[in-house]
Amino acid sequence: MKQILPRLPSTLEENCSLNEILPSALAEEETLAGLHLKNQYFTGERLEKASFSQCILEGCRFPGCQMGQSEFVDVRFQRCDFSSCFLQGSYFSRCQFEDCKGIGTQLQDCTFKNVSFSCCNFELSAWDESRLFSVVLSQSNFSQSWLAECKWKDLSFSKCNFTKASFFHTSLKQLDFSDCNIEGIAVDIKDLAGMVVNTYQAAELAGLLGIKIKE
DSSP: OOHHHHHHHSOOOOSSSSHHHHHHHHHOOEEEBBBBEEEEESOOOOTTOOOOEEEEESSSSSOOOOOOHHHOEEEEEEEBBOEEEEEEOOEEEEEEEEEEBBBBOOOOOOOOEEEEEESSOOOOOOOOOOOOEEEEESOOBBBOOBBBBOOEEEEEEEEBOOTEEEEEEEETTTTBBSSOOOOOOOOGGGGGOOOOOOOOHHHGGGGGGGGOOOO
């Protein structure tokens, strides 16, 4: 799948303090645009409906922040931490997540369009009822995550960890998990139809169908 990368300007404004500009932007419902934000830190704060466009966020941390219904368009996240962050109902378009952390992050009812996650850790994250269109997940950890009732189109995985992840009521048809870890996943039997797996995984999934394989 061809990825559409964030559309970033040739130069970005640096040395900005997010602590200084974000509160007023939230109050005025303004979009923060054309910024390269480095090592910014918020914890447990209310930042709902934040809006970022054509930005790079590098080494920024938002643990436990309330960021529901936020919007990120043409944004590259590098080594950012969204652990235990609440991002329900947010919108992501042409975004890249590189080496980011989102342990326990709440991403229910979000929309992702042309988004990639590489070398990220989103263990225990929740994606229920989200929509994923042209999304690539590679070399990332989604173990014990919830991906129930998700809708997707052009979704691909590469070398990801989905150990004990839940896919209830999410169709896995044509999704290729063959180089991923899917040990102990929870899924409706009807949603297994058309799922692409390797021989070892097929033997493990047979247990969900009540089939015993004799060696």
